[in-house]
Amino acid sequence: MEEYKPGTTFPGKIGLTVGESDPAWPEPLRARKDAPNVLFIVLDDTGYGQLGCYGSPINTPNLDKLASNGLLYNNMHTTALCSPSRSCILTGRNHHSNHVASIMETSTGYPGYDCYIPFENGFLSEILQLHGYNTYCVGKWHLTPAEQMSAAGPYDRWPTGRGFERYYGFLGGDTHQYYPDLVYDNHQVEPEKTAEKGYHLTEDLADRAIHFIADAKQVAPDKPFFMYFATGAMHAPHHTPKEYADRYKGVFDDGWEAYREKVFARQKEMGIIPENSELPYHDPDVPEWDKCSAEEKKLYARMMEVFAGFLEHTDHQIGRLLDFLENIEEMDNTLIMVISDNGASAEGGPTGSVNENRFFNNVPESLEDNLAALDELGGPRHFNHYPWGWTWAGDTPFKRWKRETYRGGTSDAFIAHWPEGIKARGEVRTQYAHVVDMVPTVLEILGIEPPEEIRGVAQSPIEGMSFANTFNDAKAEGKRNTQYFEMFGHRSIYHNGWRAVCPYPGPSFRKAADETGYKFGDPITEQMLRERDSNGWELYNISEDFTESNDLADQYPEILQELINQWYVEAGKYNVLPIDGSTVARFAAQRPQISKDRSRYVYYPGTQEVPENAAARVLNRPHVIAAMVDIPKGGAEGVLLRHGGRTGGYTLFVKDGKLHYIHNYVGVKELHVVSEKNVPEGRVILSYQFEPVGKPDLSSGKGTPGTGTLYFNEEQAGKAEIPVTMPNMIGLGGGLAIGQDSGSTVTDSYKAPFAFTGTIHRVIVDVSGDRIEDHEAEIRAALARQ
Known part of the structure; x- marks a missing residue:
């Protein structure tokens, strides 16, 4: 069989009929023989x-x-x-x-x-x-x-x-x-x-x-x-x-x-x-x-x-x-x-965690709470x-x-x-x-x-x-003689057996607080940069000091200055500038989005795991979740909308004939609203409305308190106070889903997937109220999930 490289001249023969012609085939893409x-x-x-x-x-x-x-x-x-x-x-x-x-x-x-x-x-x-x-x-x-x-x-x-x-x-x-x-x-x-x-x-x-x-x-x-x-x-x-x-x-x-x-x-x-x-x-x-x-x-x-x-x-x-x-x-x-x-x-x-979502939401973990989880660490209930x-x-x-x-x-x-x-x-x-x-x-x-x-x-x-x-x-000679490093303003460079390091905010969090007052995530100003370049660099002879134990900056200032200069050369070569030690500002920066920000989200049955950054952001603002459904004769049960998991989240569902809403506050407690009457049969809009009644205390891990109200169409069906909500971030167990709660369920009130047995036409989430945000907590969450 004759083959030829695609794009080159056909080497066969083309006559009036197949009998007068000779075939040839484009050569398939093949790796070299015995390629590993x-x-x-x-x-x-x-x-x-x-x-x-x-x-x-x-x-x-x-x-x-x-x-x-x-x-x-x-x-x-x-x-x-x-x-x-x-x-x-x-x-x-x-x-x-x-x-x-x-x-x-x-x-x-x-x-x-x-x-x-x-x-x-x-x-x-x-x-x-x-x-x-x-x-x-x-x-x-x-x-x-x-x-x-x-x-x-x-x-x-x-x-x-x-x-x-x-x-x-x-x-x-x-x-x-x-x-x-x-x-x-x-x-x-x-x-x-x-x-x-x-x-x-x-x-x-x-x-x-x-x-x-x-x-x-x-x-x-x-x-x-x-x-x-x-x-x-x-x-x-x-x-x-x-x-x-x-x-x-x-x-x-x-x-x-x-x-x-x-x-x-x-x-x-x-x-x-x-x-x-x-x-x-x-x-x-x-x-x-x-x-x-x-x-x-x-x-x-x-x-x-x-x-x-x-x-x-x-x-x-x-x-x-x-x-x-x-x-x-x-x-x-x-x-x-x-x-x-x-x-x-x-x-x-410093003390470890059994639920990182508490850390992200500024909710402190106690030794007693963590010890209570001791026998379950490594299992599905904790994010440790x-x-x-x-x-x-x-x-x-x-x-x-x-x-x-x-x-x-x-x-x-x-x-x-x-x-x-x-x-x-x-x-x-x-x-x-x-x-x-x-x-x-x-x-x-x-x-x-x-x-x-x-x-x-x-x-x-x-x-x-x-x-x-x-x-x-x-004994082969290594080819890499120079390599720069930079991460959140923490800089270093290796060059011919020497290594210079400029730690930011300092050589440790404690030393930084005591000596410079800087903390991780602080933006680096021009004055701070000059200050760090003047007296913040350390110098190590890695060929003799493998573990960076002996700082030689005072003994060899000329070598140190050479390495600092070389760092800036590398920085200019590889897009490192501008030097940025910030975290909050980076996370809060405006970015090109696939769609414009909106106050009304429409979800359809079968929607699963919409990521947190793309899902409706309901925290610390008034909002409505409304599901248009058909309830068959004899009733239905199952999840209408779920966002999050065992470490924190919320869910709207029907069980035992009643409409339920549960807000799982960072895995610590469940705040429950349940309808007084059974869900009616036929076409009905089942909704939950949250109205704030106070201000959040974000730094203390307390989101906006409010009143949660359930409705069948326009008829109030249930009401309860929600004294605390998650301030910054939904749980780590899952995104937003419609019609089921698979995996790490928001609540133990049902077992996964608890799929809805009626018909969901659409679920609308309205978040037109103003939202209060804590970008510093959000950046901590992003940095920990890397």
Whole structure:
């Protein structure tokens, strides 16, 4: 059979009849013979000292096996935050070059900050698709502008719009592990089973990854694949089957200082860190374990047990995917790269949390309340996160954590495994590298030149540098001599073995408050910038001081000034300016919207999981929810509208013949309005009206109080006082849905999905009243879901 390249001259013969003609076919797009598969495994919020192969007591046998049969890198770096790092991993360009200075919810109108990843910054998926690869994305995405994640699209910045042929996962920064917000390709779906029947998101994602690969390999076994497998674990909520958490009972009872000391010693024994490394000072923001009460120790230790179980459970699911590759004889010719998107997360605060929604709404958590949830931590009823003492411990041997550009935020575990291409086994690589280097490394291995254009769009230069030369040469010279970092005004730069850091608001929250008065999220003024540039930078000789323990700024001012100058050079080159330390202002910034703001929302039956940022915003304002329905003879029951979940939300439903409205105040209590009469049969408008009777106290976690009234058509059917409402944010368990409450139900008054058995024609939500907002609380919520 004769083939020819599409776009070239037809080489066959065309006569008057088929008998006088010779056929030829356009050549199918094929990868080169024996091209390896490529698998990126992206962990979330996993610190340098949390994998077993990096000295942790947490059991991660499958990842450890990759390290022992491949390479472990001790000098890999990320941006210190989720979306920015992921953009680098997939494009090979720096995060400001990708316009992703921060998470997607905090975009601002500057080239490095608008969160619209340019199409001239092609994704690895787009490149490999052009070279005959199947391309799959499974798990967390968080690379679509927040205002484009609803069903209204546009879809060109969803995974399937950026070169991935198939997608299954969640688009945002986090999701409930038992009741996730799932998207399949470009439409929302529900999990195939419930938490009560054993559902867990990570297991589901592993199943889907296996199915994607199997679907194609059984038809075209020689066609390679690229898979981006990003589970979202170990981001909050820390959800894991109880049996996994229970495996760690007592393991962490001696506290976070002991954890750091033991892991630090183990890292030296394993040759992961230099023998002369020092363990940095006790972080001022972390309480000493011995000064915690017995009850605090009990709670905090269990929170860490749950996290450890979550990580081991995740490792097991990764192992299932690896076992499948082994079974189909694809393991040896699959290049696997494992990376975390940033250091361990401190978003649980100093005392941890069992319901992050309380934190987002300024509702304090008490030790007593959290202890009451102790036996249920890791289960579906709570949205839990450990205290930042464990964050600090998880980033051993470094100081600080995610969102900061000390090494605790930017230095991450990295494993490379490829039996057919990497001869070394179980060796440590020390060359300096950054996640922007992953794409060019893959391209060099595959013998692919970066394309000049993709789908007609001219491509920008790739900014990463391949480290493929280190695969089989431990002494190979690293190619990356300079790398800048910036996150919320926290800046640093690496240059030829030296590292300069300008922490913002300071080296710790406590020191910043005591010495400068600045706090996280404060905007950086010109005066503040000059002040920080004059006396706020620290200097470390990383080639001799691996853990940034000894500040040499006073000893080598000339070197420090050289690095500061170099930082500004890099900043100018990669769209880092203007320097922005703000959070509230970023979140409150006006952005282009798909539709104009409106006061009347119309929803139709079957609507499911409208995201929070696209749903009707009813908090702290008068509003009406009105459902036009047909009630059959004998009555009906079920949910009319639901928004949120167990951690907070509201629901309008019919049960036992009555119309009900329940406002779940951040999982603490349910405020209930019920009709006095039964819902009439036939066509009827069932509505709930909220009228404020006072002002909110947002800083104290109290939204607008009011009166809730139920109506059948225009007839009042029930009334009750609503003394407190959620001030800032609906719950974390789900978006707005019509006709059912699937997953994490707003109330225990019914069981999911409690689908409406009558006919819903439409549900209208009117929010024409003025709304009072707390942008500072909203930005905290956005930052924690990254």
